[in-house]
Amino acid sequence: MANVLVVAESAEGKLRKTTHSAVTFARQAAQALGGAFSILVIGHNVAGAAEEARALGADKVLVADDASLKDYLAERYAPTVAEVGKGYAVVVGTASAYGKDLLARVAGRLGSGYAADISELLVEGGTLKYKRPMFAGNAFGIMSVSTPVQVVSVRQSAFAAAEPSGGSSDVAPVAVVAPGAAASRIEMVSFDQVKSERPELTEAKVVVAGGRALKERFNEILDPLADTLTAALGASRAACDAGYAPSDLQVGQTGKVVAPPLYFAIGISGAIQHLAGMKNSKVIVAVNKDGDAPIFQVADYGLVADLFQVVPELVKQLKAAKAG
């Protein structure tokens, strides 16, 4: 029986939305294979996350809940994920920081081929092929995995979040597998969280992203625009490197990949690495002083102007449009 296992991601006892993208993949893959899918919820005190997972239409929700899994460490998670995953044709998660860290290690443990950060599942005669962006999104590779268990991570922006199915899956506990020597040589010291009231960058309907041109006025200029549009803030690598924006906001080939309905690139020149993270957005607006900036090649609406004058004016007009 060819079944699919979703490795859920949770934080503070709640399911992270990344999980829902992996579930969308799992529904497609299970259907193609004529099997079913399960969801593995792993961590400590994850009963709440498991309860949420039950609504997603899985055949089973498996729960590995143990005090030794309190802090996420791949060294402690991978043995259990791999042990459970052995019984499945496909083990899938989302290519978030957690998924990228964990799934590749799981692939190492299983000796499984790994299809990383895929953007589409292609089914050919009952076999699975994966389409994945390479070369900063300038090419797609069509590939397949030849090992008995295939490990896959999906690009969150390419797989819509699964909606609840209406059913309620059965829950079964699974045993935690003792980790190897690696786990005795690593510990988590701290997690410095960046708290934000704004929507998650990878889930927002509107993203307002800024570049180095904003300098120390990054937040002063962009916050009002993001507030008006209920947008998430994003940034170019240059803005993050220079310390104008926290690195968590970086959009690009090696940062977050986003594809919102509306994306504002403010003072971003449009390096290849940045375009890789946002060019699938539905509508792209660019504001830049330099009319030859590469960002204008992907922008639907370009405005060649000084952002320090234009953005406050834009905020004013958007507010007026809303009120009107």
Next chain:
Amino acid sequence: MKILVPLKRVADPDNANKVKIPASGATIETTGLEWKPNPFDEYALEAALRLTEDGKAPKVRAGEVVVVTFGPKETETTLRAALATGADRAIRVDAADDKLDGHLVARALKALVEREKPDLVLMGKQAVDGDSNQVGQILAEQLDYPMATFAATMKEEAGGLLVGREVDGGVITLRVKFPAVVTVDLRIVAPTSVYSMKTAPAFKYNDGVRFAALPAIMAAKKKPLAEVKLADLAADQGLRVTYHGFQAPPARKAGIKVKDVTDLVNRLKNEAKAL
């Protein structure tokens, strides 16, 4: 501290939009693009140098930095460049680029680690051609070593490192004991990202990677560079993944320049219906 740094050469990432896919979709052509070291691997090398020196005396190496690459003879250029910036010796694993996948590279690296016994394997979090982000994790698991991926900071401690990892929603700090695998992110080459125990806490590096001076480039020609056969490191050379073809991404249709903010708001509202 002994550090092994795997390096991969990639087609010039700043011109990645110039890769060509023939109508057959059989390959990705990078003809005309210069080979460059994978930027993340370059950052790993810089971080390895910082960990094995006193920042104010970068010509003296405390410990050893060994670089390794997989590929044909011509990839020795990448290794010589690494030797010129300060690595002590180099190993080229003779292999054809298209006969490798992440698992095979990790298996061969595992054998090399067992031979060389470094305290630390330090590498880029991903190669910017394949963009898979996998070899460090697979290697760490197969060695049963602790790992810290996407490292933005590293501080040497007795027998290990304190590593800051950039993850969704913040920064996780991990304490890892040697031997270990660390994969690095962009900001590992910021001025205050890496400190060996010799480097003063107030010391600041120049931003980015160091460049080799001409005498160092000349001296690098005399540094040891060994060739190893892939078969000596990996008996099983089977691949776990197969690429069947390639496609160009759909072109985005050209947009327009708007004349002012009023025009923009009007078009977003009435034309794109995005507001």
